[in-house]
Amino acid sequence: MTxxxxxxxxxxxxxxxAFVVLEDGRFxxxxxxxxxxxxxxxxxxxxxxxxTGLDGDAGAAAAGLAATIYSGTLMLNRLLQREGEGGIGxxxxxxxxxxxxxxxxxxxxxxxxxxxRLHARSHGYPEPIVPRSLVRGVRERIHLIGMEMIPLYExxxxxxxxxxxxxxxxxxxxxxxxxxxxxSHERRMAEIAREVMSERGVDIPLYLSxxxxxxxxxxxxxxxxxxxxxxARPSRLQLVRMRERLKELGSPAPFRILTSYGxxxxxxxxxxxxxxxxxPIGGIIGANRLGDHLxxxxxxxxxxxxxxxxxxxITEGHHAIRTEWALAQFVLNTPMIAMDSIGxxxxxxxxxxxxxxxxxxxxxSAGHRVGVCYEAGGVDTPTVTDCHVVLGYVNPDYFLGxxxxxxxxRARQALKEKIAQPLGIEPEEVAWGIIQLLETxxxxxxxxxxxxxxxxxxxxxxxxxxxxxxxxVAALSHGLQFESVLVPSWAAAFSAYGCxxxxxxxxxxxxxxxxxxxxxxxxxAVAGLLRSAWSEIRERLAGELRRDGxxxxxxxxxxxxxxxYRGMLDDLEIPSPSAEPSVEDLDAIIAEYERxxxxxxARAAKSPEAGYVxxxxxxxxxxxxxxxxxxxxxxxxQDPAKGSMKGRRQIFWDGSWTTADLFEMDRxxxxxxxxxxxxxxxxxTTLLVPPGWRAALDKNLIFRVEEV
Amino acid sequence: MDRRxxxxxxxxxxxxxxLKEILFHPKDPERFQVVMDILRERLGWKEPVLLPLAEHLxxxxxxxxxxxxxxxxFEFGDxxxxxxxxxxxxxxxxxxxxxxxYPQMMHSDPEWMELxxxxxxxxxALLEVEAVPPGYPVLFDFEPDIDGFYxxxxxxxxxxxxx
Numbered sequence: 001m002t003x004x005x006x007x008x009x010x011x012x013x014x015x016x017x018a019f020v021v022l023e024d025g026r027f028x029x030x031x032x033x034x035x036x037x038x039x040x041x042x043x044x045x046x047x048x049x050x051x052t053g054l055d056g057d058a059g060a061a062a063a064g065l066a067a068t069i070y071s072g073t074l075m076l077n078r079l080l081q082r083e084g085e086g087g088i089g090x091x092x093x094x095x096x097x098x099x100x101x102x103x104x105x106x107x108x109x110x111x112x113x114x115x116x117r118l119h120a121r122s123h124g125y126p127e128p129i130v131p132r133s134l135v136r137g138v139r140e141r142i143h144l145i146g147m148e149m150i151p152l153y154e155x156x157x158x159x160x161x162x163x164x165x166x167x168x169x170x171x172x173x174x175x176x177x178x179x180x181x182x183x184s185h186e187r188r189m190a191e192i193a194r195e196v197m198s199e200r201g202v203d204i205p206l207y208l209s210x211x212x213x214x215x216x217x218x219x220x221x222x223x224x225x226x227x228x229x230x231x232a233r234p235s236r237l238q239l240v241r242m243r244e245r246l247k248e249l250g251s252p253a254p255f256r257i258l259t260s261y262g263x264x265x266x267x268x269x270x271x272x273x274x275x276x277x278x279x280p281i282g283g284i285i286g287a288n289r290l291g292d293h294l295x296x297x298x299x300x301x302x303x304x305x306x307x308x309x310x311x312x313x314i315t316e317g318h319h320a321i322r323t324e325w326a327l328a329q330f331v332l333n334t335p336m337i338a339m340d341s342i343g344x345x346x347x348x349x350x351x352x353x354x355x356x357x358x359x360x361x362x363x364x365s366a367g368h369r370v371g372v373c374y375e376a377g378g379v380d381t382p383t384v385t386d387c388h389v390v391l392g393y394v395n396p397d398y399f400l401g402x403x404x405x406x407x408x409x410r411a412r413q414a415l416k417e418k419i420a421q422p423l424g425i426e427p428e429e430v431a432w433g434i435i436q437l438l439e440t441x442x443x444x445x446x447x448x449x450x451x452x453x454x455x456x457x458x459x460x461x462x463x464x465x466x467x468x469x470x471x472x473v474a475a476l477s478h479g480l481q482f483e484s485v486l487v488p489s490w491a492a493a494f495s496a497y498g499c500x501x502x503x504x505x506x507x508x509x510x511x512x513x514x515x516x517x518x519x520x521x522x523x524x525a526v527a528g529l530l531r532s533a534w535s536e537i538r539e540r541l542a543g544e545l546r547r548d549g550x551x552x553x554x555x556x557x558x559x560x561x562x563x564x565y566r567g568m569l570d571d572l573e574i575p576s577p578s579a580e581p582s583v584e585d586l587d588a589i590i591a592e593y594e595r596x597x598x599x600x601x602a603r604a605a606k607s608p609e610a611g612y613v614x615x616x617x618x619x620x621x622x623x624x625x626x627x628x629x630x631x632x633x634x635x636x637x638q639d640p641a642k643g644s645m646k647g648r649r650q651i652f653w654d655g656s657w658t659t660a661d662l663f664e665m666d667r668x669x670x671x672x673x674x675x676x677x678x679x680x681x682x683x684x685t686t687l688l689v690p691p692g693w694r695a696a697l698d699k700n701l702i703f704r705v706e707e708v
Numbered sequence: 709m710d711r712r713x714x715x716x717x718x719x720x721x722x723x724x725x726x727l728k729e730i731l732f733h734p735k736d737p738e739r740f741q742v743v744m745d746i747l748r749e750r751l752g753w754k755e756p757v758l759l760p761l762a763e764h765l766x767x768x769x770x771x772x773x774x775x776x777x778x779x780x781x782f783e784f785g786d787x788x789x790x791x792x793x794x795x796x797x798x799x800x801x802x803x804x805x806x807x808x809x810y811p812q813m814m815h816s817d818p819e820w821m822e823l824x825x826x827x828x829x830x831x832x833a834l835l836e837v838e839a840v841p842p843g844y845p846v847l848f849d850f851e852p853d854i855d856g857f858y859x860x861x862x863x864x865x866x867x868x869x870x871x
Contacts, residue, residue, distance in 0.1 A: 113732075122731045124724050353734045360734070 003064025004051070006626060007246075007253070008500035009043050010493065011072030012279055014306030014347060014368040015467065017684075018046035019496035021628040023064060028054050029493035031400055031684045033368050039074055040242040044249065053683075058249060065253035066626055068246060069264055069499040071278035075235040079276070079328045084230035088130050089169035090222065091160050091189060093177045094137030094153075099219055100226075101128050103331065110326035113343060113363040126329040129230050134169060136160035138176075138189065144513075146181035157189050161196040165204075171229045175209040175222040180511045183210030205229075212271055213334065215616065216511040220324065220333035224273050227330065232272035239267040254548070256504060258282055260336035261321060263505020263622065266548045274334050274507070276327060279495060280310040284319050284337050286498025287463050290488070291317065293630050294700070298460045298483075302446060302476065303495065304468035306347040307365045309442050311449050312339040313460075315599075321573050323509070323562070323616075335509055335618075342445050346388070346468035347371065349381045350434050352419045359419065359430075361438055373411035374404060382418055384438055384468075386411035387431035392651040392660075393471060393679060393688050401683030428652045439475040447480060453600060457482050465494035470680075470687035473705055487695070487703040489665055492684035497628060505622040506544045508537045515566060516586070516612040523583040526614055533617035534559045534579045541621030555621045562616040563593050565607045571615045572596050579619075631701045635671035638696075644668045651677060653691060670699045675708075714742045740861060751779060756866035758854050764833050765791065767852065769866065774854065782830025790848040795835060796827040801842060818842075
């Protein structure tokens, strides 16, 4: 047994996946049910599961770890269930106290399923995290170009702090208008707050928007500060506990968390709100690495998990970063890898609309309770997994490698009672129809995303992963003409694998909002501004690395700008050739912007006549870390290896039962070809090869799935 | 639907997340029956209640007649006729009357729109407010097709058997 080197964790709503990279480059995957009350339990169990699969000892394996990376939904759940830490006070520009409550119109339906978006009746705003009584306005005003219009009324500032302290707040967020252009008022406000606090002998943390998130948009800027205090800060304790438990097990490795922008940070990072969404991000990082290795520039990454279907695109080797999005109906402006999700996964509930007798999928799901087939889960509404079991795709005795026994008869009975009988058809046919419906929704979602960007599926390779990915891959790609279709044999833990591929990286965004006139007259000034912004950002990132005990000399600094045509609303992220840009470098940035704009939007929409606006200066400081190697194995014969075939099972396909060959995924060898109808089983996932399809395992242990 | 949830729904006691949950899902087939049972029990009338018509108002089977009745017991007569013709009306059609309920500058222009408040003559509960141009005919909200509705529900019409 060799030692483990990298341990990556993907703690989803249903399952906690472990991805363990070994000394010799091989890897092992483990799975355990998520334990929301104390996530460290599920995390350790999944690690043990991975190591036991190799007949190893968890403690001994942990001793060799060089890195542990966490991604998961810990903070997100805290926010969704409103179990964060309250007592947050807000100081803002007088007259803007209600900005937080007003929010933005799209918040009222952000994240809603399509049907509910259409009905104004179901729109609603989330209850603000900070009540109006804990928001105080102070007179001051900075102009949008950064000059002082109204000085800070210092008496009001003192009064505001006193007022909040009287009400027992435990942290104060300070967010003034345009503070990203001129932070002097926020800084003076913080000084005054410290004076008042020291007079009273209290010491609570202060959060300044100009320091943590100097980005245009007072609402998302303030929201991100509040979520940091409310959801991220208390989650740090859980993260630290995980680190402690791993240390007790013998792991000497640093414990890092995946951010929404794809780098990893330590639990001590002051801006953990950047890790609020990290689960699905891992898959994109992993796909990026896989694409690099295989020489595929354009990849569609489709992740089918227990609760959702997440799609991200890698185009010309890059994933897009989104800077405005909503989470739990709160608007945020922190950077996140662009992904789109629909609430359709293997745990999605299936219901029959009693009035119009139509089958509805989700949007809610059974999560870790699987479905009716899992009696202990206590679910009585059938789920997609119940359909899989009824159709014979999923082996009820081999779910999670047999750890959980599923009862096919219970699933059949539930489908029959709730859906099949009212419709007057057989349960198998209903299950088949439900799967068709689900796959149609997923396929439409995929096609819409690709076509919406001006590309077509022919330009892309489809990479499918997540526990449910291999089950639906054939139907998902049917009719879309992807260049090729890939299913890594480690699909079930692919997001965790992606985590293990993430570099240690900190990112800092800062609004610039400077115009570049078309005649080039602004180049000099903007280049100077970018130089100073990037040098400040670099210093800040170096500080983060020093705190983590890393040598800032090893940091690779990547400068980016976001820019747009003057007068347009959407900006694009462009890498800069240098962190100390010359006028020529700016020309190069503009040329790249023009190229990208034409590709993403349309040539006809280009409008350089009015010039450009550089909206943001962005710096990413990266310290490369050890990554899992992609396996390279010699090709064996096409016939499935001896001992890989486990028998035969009846599966229901397109109206009738047919006999499918059963294979054990781990026993298949590179070069083997599985011809449908066949089911390839692994403890954590199942690859379905329908009649008329074949799946060839390539030298990288990736199934290439195609229609014959 | 659980009876307690239905009671909270009627009383407006559900939180927004609970209410949203109900709105997002298809209406369960028993809901009408559960809600009607609660309403009938609360009203305690010996004649069967056929339908809730609006806040405070119900359609009741009284002998062979279907009448609109306020929860205080006042009867507006046949449900095929507009109950508003029997209600007390208060019209706000000038600035001073509008300023009783609106802040300065926040009310409508009485030349363009007036507010007609309909009160129950029995208990003076506010039953409805119309916001219409002056001179506009009184609105007849709707005439319920009660037989059709029960047929659609697949439920028998409540009879006066309990009398």
